Amino acid sequence: MIGTLQCVVLDCHYPAGLAHFYAALLGGEVDRPDPRWSLHEEWSTVHLPGGQVLGFQRVEDYRPPIWPDPAHPQQLHLDIEVEDISAVEQRVVELGAEVKDREAGWTVFVDPAGHPFCLIPRRAA
Structure with missing residues (x-):
């Protein structure tokens, strides 16, 4: 192993808003103090309940990706497990996301900055 994530x-255009x-x-928790980086209008973070961290930089x-246009590729997307997508x-739309596509079993959204993410159903263990 060389390192850890x-x-x-x-x-994005507006880091705090996307956070x-x-x-x-x-x-x-948005913008929790963390010695690994400084927080300012160019950078914002979310420390997720599972220990992961998302960062947002201005x-x-x-230029946002355009789903599903390969001329404006998504570059990265998040798959988010939920109990019931329809519920x-x-x-998610009220928070500022937009539905872009419904596939067999999941829904593709774009966040307020245009990044695609998918809601996928949680599978029984």
């Missing part, structure tokens, strides 16, 4: 970072979106979607000329879809 510190956090997953998403580019609050993902905290509302996944739980967690990119001045940010949470409206809440």
Whole structure:
């Protein structure tokens, strides 16, 4: 092993806004003090309940991916397990996401900055 994953970072126009979106979607604490980085208007974080960290960095000329246009590739997406997609879809839209596609068993959304993510059903263990 060479290293460990510190956090997953998403580019965007407004880091604090996107951090609050993902905290509302996944739980967690926005901009918790952490010695690994400083917090400011160019950088925001969410410490998730499971210990993972999402980071959000401002990119001045940010251009969002366009689902499913390969000329504007998604580059990265998150799969988020939920108990019942239909039960949470409206809440996700109210948070600022947009439904882009419904596949067999999951739904593709884009967050307020245009990053795609999927809600997938939790499978029995």
